[in-house]
Amino acid sequence: MNIGLFIPCYVDQFYPQVGIASLELLQNLGCKVHYPMQQSCCGQPMANAGFEKDAIPTYEHFVRTFSSYDYIVAPSGSCTYHVRKHYDLLPQSQEVMHVRERSLDLAEFLVDVMKLDKIESRFPHKVGLHQSCHGLRGLRLASGSERVQSSFSKIRDVLNLVDEIEFVELDRQDECCGFGGTFAVNEEAISVKMGKDRIQDHKSKGAEVIVAGDMSCLMHLEGIMRRNKENIPVRHFVEILNGTQL
Amino acid sequence: MSKHPQKAADFIANEARTDWHDQSLWVVREKRDKLAKGIAEWEELRELASQIKDHTLSHLDHYLEEFEKNALANGVQVHWAKDAETHNHIVHDILQKQKVRRLVKSKSMLTEECGLNPFLEKQGIEIIDTDLGERIIQLKDEPPSHIVMPAIHLKKEEIGELFHEKLQTEKGATDPQYLTEAARQHLRSHFLQADAALSGVNFAVAETGGVTVCTNEGNADMGIHLAPVQIHCMGLEKVIPRQKDLGVFTRLLARSATGQPITIYTSHHLKPKPGGEMHIVIVDNGRSEQLGREDFRNSLKCIRCGACMNTCPIYRRSGGHSYDYTVPGPIGSILTPGKDLKKYSDLPFASTLCGSCTDVCPVKIDIHQQLYKWRQIIAEEGHLPKAKAREMSMAAKVLSSPKAYRRATKWMRRLMRFLPRPLLYLNRNVWGKQRELPQVPRQTFKDWYKHEGNES
Numbered sequence: 283m284n285i286g287l288f289i290p291c292y293v294d295q296f297y298p299q300v301g302i303a304s305l306e307l308l309q310n311l312g313c314k315v316h317y318p319m320q321q322s323c324c325g326q327p328m329a330n331a332g333f334e335k336d337a338i339p340t341y342e343h344f345v346r347t348f349s350s351y352d353y354i355v356a357p358s359g360s361c362t363y364h365v366r367k368h369y370d371l372l373p374q375s376q377e378v379m380h381v382r383e384r385s386l387d388l389a390e391f392l393v394d395v396m397k398l399d400k401i402e403s404r405f406p407h408k409v410g411l412h413q414s415c416h417g418l419r420g421l422r423l424a425s426g427s428e429r430v431q432s433s434f435s436k437i438r439d440v441l442n443l444v445d446e447i448e449f450v451e452l453d454r455q456d457e458c459c460g461f462g463g464t465f466a467v468n469e470e471a472i473s474v475k476m477g478k479d480r481i482q483d484h485k486s487k488g489a490e491v492i493v494a495g496d497m498s499c500l501m502h503l504e505g506i507m508r509r510n511k512e513n514i515p516v517r518h519f520v521e522i523l524n525g526t527q528l
Numbered sequence: 529m530s531k532h533p534q535k536a537a538d539f540i541a542n543e544a545r546t547d548w549h550d551q552s553l554w555v556v557r558e559k560r561d562k563l564a565k566g567i568a569e570w571e572e573l574r575e576l577a578s579q580i581k582d583h584t585l586s587h588l589d590h591y592l593e594e595f596e597k598n599a600l601a602n603g604v605q606v607h608w609a610k611d612a613e614t615h616n617h618i619v620h621d622i623l624q625k626q627k628v629r630r631l632v633k634s635k636s637m638l639t640e641e642c643g644l645n646p647f648l649e650k651q652g653i654e655i656i657d658t659d660l661g662e663r664i665i666q667l668k669d670e671p672p673s674h675i676v677m678p679a680i681h682l683k684k685e686e687i688g689e690l691f692h693e694k695l696q697t698e699k700g701a702t703d704p705q706y707l708t709e710a711a712r713q714h715l716r717s718h719f720l721q722a723d724a725a726l727s728g729v730n731f732a733v734a735e736t737g738g739v740t741v742c743t744n745e746g747n748a749d750m751g752i753h754l755a756p757v758q759i760h761c762m763g764l765e766k767v768i769p770r771q772k773d774l775g776v777f778t779r780l781l782a783r784s785a786t787g788q789p790i791t792i793y794t795s796h797h798l799k800p801k802p803g804g805e806m807h808i809v810i811v812d813n814g815r816s817e818q819l820g821r822e823d824f825r826n827s828l829k830c831i832r833c834g835a836c837m838n839t840c841p842i843y844r845r846s847g848g849h850s851y852d853y854t855v856p857g858p859i860g861s862i863l864t865p866g867k868d869l870k871k872y873s874d875l876p877f878a879s880t881l882c883g884s885c886t887d888v889c890p891v892k893i894d895i896h897q898q899l900y901k902w903r904q905i906i907a908e909e910g911h912l913p914k915a916k917a918r919e920m921s922m923a924a925k926v927l928s929s930p931k932a933y934r935r936a937t938k939w940m941r942r943l944m945r946f947l948p949r950p951l952l953y954l955n956r957n958v959w960g961k962q963r964e965l966p967q968v969p970r971q972t973f974k975d976w977y978k979h980e981g982n983e984s
Binding site: 289291292293294295296297298299300301302305317319320321322323325327328329330331332333334335336337339340342343415416418419420426427428429430431454456457458460461462463464465466467468469470471472473474475476477479501502504505506508509 | 532533536537540543546547550554561564565567568570571839841842845846877878879880881882883884886887888900903904906907908912916917920921923924925926927928929930933937940941958959961962963964965966967968969971972973974975976977978981
């Protein structure tokens with residue numbers, strides 16, 4: 283099984299530790315992982331801003347880069363969702379269909395493909411889990427509070443394998459953080475207000491760290507907390523799985 | 529492009545009020561969750577409702593004709609209005625023929641959409657909204673901020689003050705029961721004097737030619753039973769095929785709207801009362817055009833429960849007036865661009881595409897997907913600022929070429945690391961107004977992989 287590791291552009295630039303943890307974790311689990319150097323982005327920033335057609339060359343570049351792998355794994359529900367959902371714009375060649383079907387968020391890959399049931403890791407802290415919307419409702423990584431179904435969360439399931447980890451229960455378990463890509467700038471006031479409210483929920487429940495499957499949500503929340511001198515650290519769940527301590 | 533963002537920012541400037549508004553609606557959303565979870569087959573019910581609506585919309589001409597035929601057979605007078613103006617004239621003609629001077633009205637966002645009140649007032653007809661929330665905003669001379677709870681943006685203190693001024697209640701009174709009783713007494717005299725009653729329609733049943741009106745206050749019924757002339761105005765998408773389909777929708781509607789098992793009054797009007805007149809006005813006003821837009825026709829399934837507003841984190845924090853349309857929130861943001869793409873070009877962007885609206889929708893309208901699609905059309909038709917289009921086309925070039933990506937990110941990282949703070953946080957940096965930029969690490973993942981990752 284040959285895995286192509288997709289590290290989203292902003293993770294590459296600002297959160298290399300998340301990429302490193304993803305690579306190391308997958309390797310430690312015995313996977314053959316390769317990081318194609320020519321990769322850039324999934325094209326979501328342009329598409330969500332209304333410039334989907336401008337994003338086509340980026341989509342094509344993504345497909346060229348990743349079509350030879352058995353799975354394309356990314357530590358981002360949002361980018362994975364974009365590839366799966368919005369690459370319908372391309373002519374559906376074998377390569378495109380393969381890339382769309384085999385792009386998996388890391389949590390999905392660990393739960394559905396690897397059937398991960400144990401991990402050597404310890405994290406003795408109270409964790410607030412932020413479910414990113416695209417992962418939650420796009421990829422169905424967890425049950426959303428709107429739907430009537432039995433409750434589940436793939437990210438929580440893998441984190442539960444970590445020793446001594448404890449979760450806080452939020453008032454609004456799956457409310458959006460307010461990032462939303464270009465929304466964060468287009469609707470600055472409301473984006474920040476949503477972020478502040480999200481942080482307050484975690485804070486009031488005593489979260490020592492805010493954890494998510496998408497660094498974009500965390501980049502936004504961290505940006506607000508640093509400005510307001512609030513010091514709840516943020517982590518991608520893969521960092522915790524891979525043994526990073528606070 | 530600065531309309532919704534600006535109005536949202538103005539609303540949020542009073543943060544305590546925003547929190548109160550957000551929390552009030554969240555309570556409704558939680559009530560809805562509790563009630564929905566009480567029905568094991570909720571998701572199947574949504575699917576069924578969605579399919580009934582799909583079926584009806586693809587045979588709309590057939591069901592509307594069947595509805596008209598059966599209504600006529602029941603002795604109802606049926607009118608067709610292609611737009612808001614025609615609708616207003618039809619209503620006015622009915623009133624004029626019967627020499628109606630006083631009209632009581634209930635439960636109609638459609639007449640709000642058509643601007644009926646100001647039109648009739650100009651013709652010298654007294655028109656009184658009888659739903660409590662509607663009456664409050666009518667007294668305040670404001671548009672509704674929500675389709676189910678039109679005065680949800682007002683606090684009880686503000687209503688107390690308004691009632692003191694308009695209905696001579698005690699100054700400083702805020703007790704909801706006292707205020708409601710005052711409104712009740714005030715409305716009673718209007719009910720007794722009205723010559724005609726107008727209501728909206730929740731569902732129109734093709735099979736029977738009857739209309740169903742769901743209310744919690746009983747005011748629509750009071751008006752309709754008392755006045756000799758009754759008028760029901762409906763958008764043409766309100767029709768459903770059979771009487772037995774009604775149960776599917778009434779189970780979903782009240783639960784989704786207010787977290788009630790059913791509305792207090794679910795009234796079915798089939799034919800005129802003895803000696804009375806019953807009119808039904810079927811209104812298009814842009815609906816058939818929307819029906820012709822394949823990507824957006826789904827929006828016509830809407831049963832106006834307002835659940836998407838209550839769940840929307842943006843609506844809750846920006847208030848309904850920020851959308852500047854009768855139907856605000858997520859559903860409004862997909863209805864409005866079809867009405868005026870330029871005027872409402874900001875609304876499909878007033879969303880993080882979080883998808884909560886789609887999952888809460890009782891008839892499974894793919895709201896956030898439609899928002900995404902409108903964005904593409906709005907950009908393509910040139911309704912976004914030119915600077916934005918340039919930025920995006922540049923980003924597209926950079927992100928599709930590994931070489932350009934490397935060059936651009938190198939520069940960006942340098943700027944972010946070495947630019948002095950006052951320059952980095954200039955006004956143009958909107959991100960940085962209330963947020964720090966991410967810290968720039970010593971090396972990117974790509975650099976690390978090139979030097980170390982490959983060896984491990």
